[in-house]
Amino acid sequence: MEKNSQIKYLKDYKKPDYLIDKVSLDFTLKEKGTKVASVLHVVPAYDTKAKEKAEAKEKETSVPPLFLNGEDIKLVSIKLDGKDLPAKDYQVSDEGLTLPNPPQKPFTLEIVVTNDPKDNTRLMGLYMSGGIYCTQCEPEGFRRITYYLDHPDVMAKFKVTIRADKKKYPVRLSNGNLIEETDDYVVWEDPFAKPCYLFALVAADYGFIEDHFKTMSGKDVTLRIYAAKGKEKRLYHAMASLKRAFKWDEEAFGREYDLDLFNVVAVHDFNVGAMENKSLNIFNEKVLLADPETSTDMDYYNIESVIAHEYFHNWSGDRVTARDWFNLSLKEGLTVYRDSEFSSDVNSRPVERIQNVIYLRAAQFPEDAGPLAHPVRPDSYLEIDNFYTVTIYQKGSEVIRMQEKILGKPAFRKAMDLYFSRHDGQAVTIDDFVKCMEDSSGIDLTQFKLWYSQAGTPLVSAASTYDAEAKTLTLTLTQRTNPTPNQPTKEPFVIPIEVGLLDSSGKEIGESKTIILNKPSQEFVFKDIFEKPVLSLNRGFTSPIKLDYAYTDEELAFLMKHDSDLFNRWEAGQAYALKYILKVYDEVKKGGSLPIDDNFIKAFGSYLDITDDKAFAALALRLPTARFVGNNLDKVDFVALHQAIKHVRGLFARTFKDKLLKVYHENKVADPFDISSEACAKRAIRNQAMVYLGLLHDGDTDALVRDHYAGAVNMTDMSIALAVLTSNRIHGYEDALGDFYWNHKDDPLVINKWLLVQSTAEEGSDVLEKVQKLTKDSVFNLFNPNSVYSLIGGFASNLPHFHATDGSGYRFIGDKIIEIDGINPQIAARLATNFTIYPKLEAHQQAQMKAVMDKILQKPGLSNHTLEIISKIINN
Numbered sequence: 001m002e003k004n005s006q007i008k009y010l011k012d013y014k015k016p017d018y019l020i021d022k023v024s025l026d027f028t029l030k031e032k033g034t035k036v037a038s039v040l041h042v043v044p045a046y047d048t049k050a051k052e053k054a055e056a057k058e059k060e061t062s063v064p065p066l067f068l069n070g071e072d073i074k075l076v077s078i079k080l081d082g083k084d085l086p087a088k089d090y091q092v093s094d095e096g097l098t099l100p101n102p103p104q105k106p107f108t109l110e111i112v113v114t115n116d117p118k119d120n121t122r123l124m125g126l127y128m129s130g131g132i133y134c135t136q137c138e139p140e141g142f143r144r145i146t147y148y149l150d151h152p153d154v155m156a157k158f159k160v161t162i163r164a165d166k167k168k169y170p171v172r173l174s175n176g177n178l179i180e181e182t183d184d185y186v187v188w189e190d191p192f193a194k195p196c197y198l199f200a201l202v203a204a205d206y207g208f209i210e211d212h213f214k215t216m217s218g219k220d221v222t223l224r225i226y227a228a229k230g231k232e233k234r235l236y237h238a239m240a241s242l243k244r245a246f247k248w249d250e251e252a253f254g255r256e257y258d259l260d261l262f263n264v265v266a267v268h269d270f271n272v273g274a275m276e277n278k279s280l281n282i283f284n285e286k287v288l289l290a291d292p293e294t295s296t297d298m299d300y301y302n303i304e305s306v307i308a309h310e311y312f313h314n315w316s317g318d319r320v321t322a323r324d325w326f327n328l329s330l331k332e333g334l335t336v337y338r339d340s341e342f343s344s345d346v347n348s349r350p351v352e353r354i355q356n357v358i359y360l361r362a363a364q365f366p367e368d369a370g371p372l373a374h375p376v377r378p379d380s381y382l383e384i385d386n387f388y389t390v391t392i393y394q395k396g397s398e399v400i401r402m403q404e405k406i407l408g409k410p411a412f413r414k415a416m417d418l419y420f421s422r423h424d425g426q427a428v429t430i431d432d433f434v435k436c437m438e439d440s441s442g443i444d445l446t447q448f449k450l451w452y453s454q455a456g457t458p459l460v461s462a463a464s465t466y467d468a469e470a471k472t473l474t475l476t477l478t479q480r481t482n483p484t485p486n487q488p489t490k491e492p493f494v495i496p497i498e499v500g501l502l503d504s505s506g507k508e509i510g511e512s513k514t515i516i517l518n519k520p521s522q523e524f525v526f527k528d529i530f531e532k533p534v535l536s537l538n539r540g541f542t543s544p545i546k547l548d549y550a551y552t553d554e555e556l557a558f559l560m561k562h563d564s565d566l567f568n569r570w571e572a573g574q575a576y577a578l579k580y581i582l583k584v585y586d587e588v589k590k591g592g593s594l595p596i597d598d599n600f601i602k603a604f605g606s607y608l609d610i611t612d613d614k615a616f617a618a619l620a621l622r623l624p625t626a627r628f629v630g631n632n633l634d635k636v637d638f639v640a641l642h643q644a645i646k647h648v649r650g651l652f653a654r655t656f657k658d659k660l661l662k663v664y665h666e667n668k669v670a671d672p673f674d675i676s677s678e679a680c681a682k683r684a685i686r687n688q689a690m691v692y693l694g695l696l697h698d699g700d701t702d703a704l705v706r707d708h709y710a711g712a713v714n715m716t717d718m719s720i721a722l723a724v725l726t727s728n729r730i731h732g733y734e735d736a737l738g739d740f741y742w743n744h745k746d747d748p749l750v751i752n753k754w755l756l757v758q759s760t761a762e763e764g765s766d767v768l769e770k771v772q773k774l775t776k777d778s779v780f781n782l783f784n785p786n787s788v789y790s791l792i793g794g795f796a797s798n799l800p801h802f803h804a805t806d807g808s809g810y811r812f813i814g815d816k817i818i819e820i821d822g823i824n825p826q827i828a829a830r831l832a833t834n835f836t837i838y839p840k841l842e843a844h845q846q847a848q849m850k851a852v853m854d855k856i857l858q859k860p861g862l863s864n865h866t867l868e869i870i871s872k873i874i875n876n
């Protein structure tokens with residue numbers, strides 16, 4: 001990388017020389033020229049005695065300089081202990097403000113700056129969105145508000161004054177408790193010390209809904225959720241979810257809320273999903289607003305999960321925070337683990353697990369196998385915004401899950417209690433977390449911690465032999481992890497694997513057992529096995545590994561029917577489908593005739609017979625995605641792979657047309673607005689049947705999909721029918737798109753679904769042309785992240801078109817990255833990660849992608865964000 005000097009390394013971490021223990025902020029809000037007057041109480045934290053000794057030796061009198069981060073702000077004045085600071089006593093640069101020789105005892109800095117929220121298109125720091133003021137400070141947005149020690153290991157108590165006209169901005173919020181309110185200003189005080197990344201401010205003319213929660217110690221908490229006026233009625237699902245989350249954290253982890261007020265605010269323009277600012281969570285409206293007419297069942301599910309995630313951060317993130325951003329997974333991996341446990345408890349555990357693993361394999365496994373691979377605790381970064389990755393979040397959560405498995409649930413809970421009590425009010429590290437696990441359980445996790453420091457997905461090869469005479473089964477496991485950038489060799493991981501054995505009638509032989517692989521190769525002997533069993537390995541996806549075991553087709557079909565572990569019952573179908581798709585892919589590449597595997601089709605069709613768990617059946621009926629299959633190839637041609645998957649899907653749909661129609665007709669939900677889990681499950685299986693029927697292009701099935709769209713009342717049915725029509729270019733799809741547009745063009749959240757349906761359409765040679773046209777439509781907004789992700793991000797995820805053989809897909813995304821980089825580098829860099837697949841492409845596609853990446857690198861003033869992603873992809 002070019003800007004080497006700016007790369008930050010974990011090994012360079014040093015305790016801060018100065019801390020700030022108290023801060024008061026006074027905002028006079030203006031679209032341009034917002035004034036921020038801060039009073040910082042600065043405390044030297046370097047070892048003053050050691051310093052004196054060193055000084056005596058070297059006859060040097062200087063103290064460590066005080067460097068306050070600050071970007072895109074204008075300094076108006078600075079005072080030290082009440083006196084104007086002479087210009088010679090400080091320096092200002094683009095990155096901050098330095099006091100080369102500050103006092104050696106605690107002192108007060110009074111700093112006045114201005115910033116321009118209206119011009120802040122990066123959506124980091126204080127900015128305007130749809131006429132309201134809001135903030136996003138994690139990870140490094142606070143420095144765009146005022147000069148500060150913008151690091152998570154500096155924790156201070158905040159007092160915040162917001163001056164804004166009450167008539168124009170009746171809602172004026174910050175963290176903690178409201179202690180004063182007048183027409184001209186409000187004052188908030190947060191009794192909990194926190195790093196500045198958890199600071200938040202909102203000023204808006206919003207409506208809200210209110211509810212209450214009684215905590216386990218009997219305290220009454222006022223819960224308020226805010227949204228633009230007229231949208232309040234879409235907040236009730238979020239409120240119900242919030243109350244469930246409060247209750248669950250008390251029951252599952254003994255965690256009680258700690259203030260009298262909890263606020264959540266919906267924001268239109270937001271870079272990420274949501275943010276856990278202390279007592280003032282700010283949400284992308286996409287994961288907060290819901291009603292059945294505008295939201296899908298999946299939207300409901302996501303809202304519940306994100307509300308829970310951000311609330312759970314109050315303990316795993318706010319009360320106990322991360323020391324530095326290398327340890328980001330300390331709070332994120334843990335909180336993803338906690339929110340997925342919550343979703344498992346309030347919904348279906350196997351369905352939640354399968355969905356998580358689908359995502360892990362589609363997004364994290366490719367990341368771990370490509371040029372952007374990094375450990376759960378990275379060693380270095382150029383731009384921390386780029387490390388909010390699936391590895392930090394989802395793999396981080398898997399690593400917590402494995403510790404729970406190794407310790408056992410009760411011991412894990414005890415260790416979590418220790419973690420929260422030992423580190424309450426501190427900024428700590430992943431090592432501190434694991435130490436709690438060890439101290440509480442007595443289990444040595446030294447080797448286990450390689451999961452945090454080594455990147456890459458371990459490949460575990462398994463082989464078994466059955467000895468009929470000795471009645472034993474011997475399982476041999478061997479692990480290997482491919483090199484990743486900067487990590488040419490790997491030590492063996494500690495890999496827990498839950499194993500079940502099935503007899504020929506499909507019954508369990510004994511109880512399922514968790515074995516632990518911690519050497520390059522190991523043998524495990526199972527005794528008293530009276531017949532040759534079928535193995536159910538890595539049940540519940542115990543470890544995030546790739547497992548290679550030579551299952552016969554018959555064994556896979558057997559597990560698809562009989563495995564009592566629902567996850568593995570699904571997994572067997574995926575493994576069987578993968579085998580078959582890879583065979584078809586080979587023939588597509590060779591130009592041969594495409595094989596027809598009736599046995600597979602029949603086995604996969606057995607999922608259609610499941611009637612007791614329809615949510616599971618709907619998931620099981622989905623074939624592996626191209627992204628997942630591609631991860632199992634050394635070189636991948638996505639156009640050919642799409643053809644292969646299409647062949648298998650079409651074969652399945654043709655074979656089971658009658659049965660699919662039956663499933664479709666039997667699962668109509670009486671009340672279209674019923675969002676109970678039974679109703680959602682029925683809709684899921686019914687719509688999955690329609691997805692297959694839509695591939696047939698028969699007169700009756702085409703009419704069925706058109707009628708489904710025309711008769712749809714809720715958004716789940718409507719958006720899936722629209723997607724099936726559009727993706728398959730079924731006659732009438734353009735009318736349906738037109739109809740949807742005119743009904744929803746004024747609702748950005750809904751119109752984003754319309755954009756996504758078109759950007760992800762599979763059939764048709766005009767997909768890119770249509771997307772390009774849509775970039776000019778007034779409903780598309782390049783400044784709004786949700787809009788960009790729907791249209792541009794949607795197209796980049798549309799593999800057969802993004803990887804079009806003429807390179808047009810790469811050029812389109814490349815040009816958009818260049819355009820967006822000047823507006824919002826964080827979003828541009830995220831789009832750039834779509835090029836991660838580069839090393840796996842065939843030569844002609846590599847050349848086309850390389851030309852596009854070179855063009856991006858040549859953009860004058862390219863952000864560090866995009867620079868880091870693109871140069872890593874090219875150089876690794």
Ligand SMILES: [Zn+2]
Pocket residue numbers: 276309313331332335
């Ligand atoms: Zn989080």
